[in-house]
Amino acid sequence: MHIKSAEFITSARSLPDCPSWDTPEFALIGRSNVGKSSLINLLSNNDSLAKVSATPGKTRLVNFFLMNGSWCLVDLPGYGYAKAGRSEKFDFNERVGDYLEQRANLRRVFVLIDSRLAPQRLDVDFLVWLAATGVPFSLVFTKVDKQSAAKTQASIALFQGRLVECLGSEAEGFACSAQTRVGRDEILRRMDASLRP
Numbered sequence: 287m288h289i290k291s292a293e294f295i296t297s298a299r300s301l302p303d304c305p306s307w308d309t310p311e312f313a314l315i316g317r318s319n320v321g322k323s324s325l326i327n328l329l330s331n332n333d334s335l336a337k338v339s340a341t342p343g344k345t346r347l348v349n350f351f352l353m354n355g356s357w358c359l360v361d362l363p364g365y366g367y368a369k370a371g372r373s374e375k376f377d378f379n380e381r382v383g384d385y386l387e388q389r390a391n392l393r394r395v396f397v398l399i400d401s402r403l404a405p406q407r408l409d410v411d412f413l414v415w416l417a418a419t420g421v422p423f424s425l426v427f428t429k430v431d432k433q434s435a436a437k438t439q440a441s442i443a444l445f446q447g448r449l450v451e452c453l454g455s456e457a458e459g460f461a462c463s464a465q466t467r468v469g470r471d472e473i474l475r476r477m478d479a480s481l482r483p
Contacts, residue, residue, distance in 0.1 A: 287474040290354050292330035297347035301384040305350060310357045311391050312477055314426075315382065316398030317408055318364035321428040324464035325398065326351060326359055329474060336361060348385060357481060360385075360392075365412055387419050393480045394422045396473070401427040401438050401461065405448040414452050424476060425459035431466045 298304045314322045323336035335351060349361040362382050386395065395416065399409055416423055427445075430438045438461060446456040460476070462469030 287478040289329070289331050289474075291352075292332050292335055292354075293352050294335065295350040295352050295358070297349050299347055300381055301388055304348060304385070304389070305358075308391055309352070310393045310481055311350075311360050311389065312357070312393055312480070313360040313362055313386065313389075313395045314398060315362040315395060315412075316364060316426075316428075317400070317406065320364065320398040320400050321464060322361055322364065322398055325396075325426065325428065325462065326361060328462075328464045328467060328470050329353075329359065348381065357477070362386075365408060386416065386421055392421060394424060394477070396424050396426050398426045398428050399445060401430050401441050402433055403441070405445045409445075410448055410452055413449065413457070417453050422480070423457065424473075425457050426469070426473065427459060427461050429463065430461045430468060431463040 296305060314325060316322060326336040327333050330351065330353060336349070346363055348363070351359040351361070353359060362385065365379070365382070386392070397409070397413060397416070400406075413423075425445075427438065427442050433441075442459060442461065446459065449455070449457055458476075460469045460472050462473065
């Protein structure tokens with residue numbers, strides 16, 4: 287898939303505020319500071335499309351980025367933002383849950399996982415919940431440039447093993463780096479396939 291255009295459309299505070307359209311959407315979600323903005327910029331070939339911050343939890347709204355005028359990347363608030371107040375964190379979770387469970391034109395969710403870490407309970411718990419919704423999803427193991435290929439593969443295998451324990455099967459996964467551009471073409475091919483009837 288060739289990305290010819292990419293533009294920010296709007297931010298939404300809740301499901302009713304989301305764009306009223308039939309445009310296919312692919313949602314990106316993960317723990318805070320896992321690299322969602324970097325992945326959006328990588329996929330769009332635009333390093334300034336989504337603001338990248340070193341501070342966890344900067345994404346507080348549901349952000350929509352239109353690609354090629356025909357489909358959309360949706361940046362969801364990261365889960366596990368420890369510095370958010372209790373009520374604010376609940377709002378994050380409710381907003382994300384409403385979108386994932388009720389958005390009719392959502393084609394697939396890409397759940398970002400830091401490839402350098404052992405399986406994190408927040409990630410696993412979220413995936414167990416997501417699987418129960420029936421929404422198709424794939425995993426994106428980020429920051430693979432930060433360690434050796436062997437360590438990355440071992441980390442991915444460990445995470446997939448944890449999913450087998452919890453869900454009974456592995457999930458489709460992609461190794462990715464915003465720095466080396468590894469995984470970009472594979473993720474875009476998956477999106478292209480999900481756009482087809």
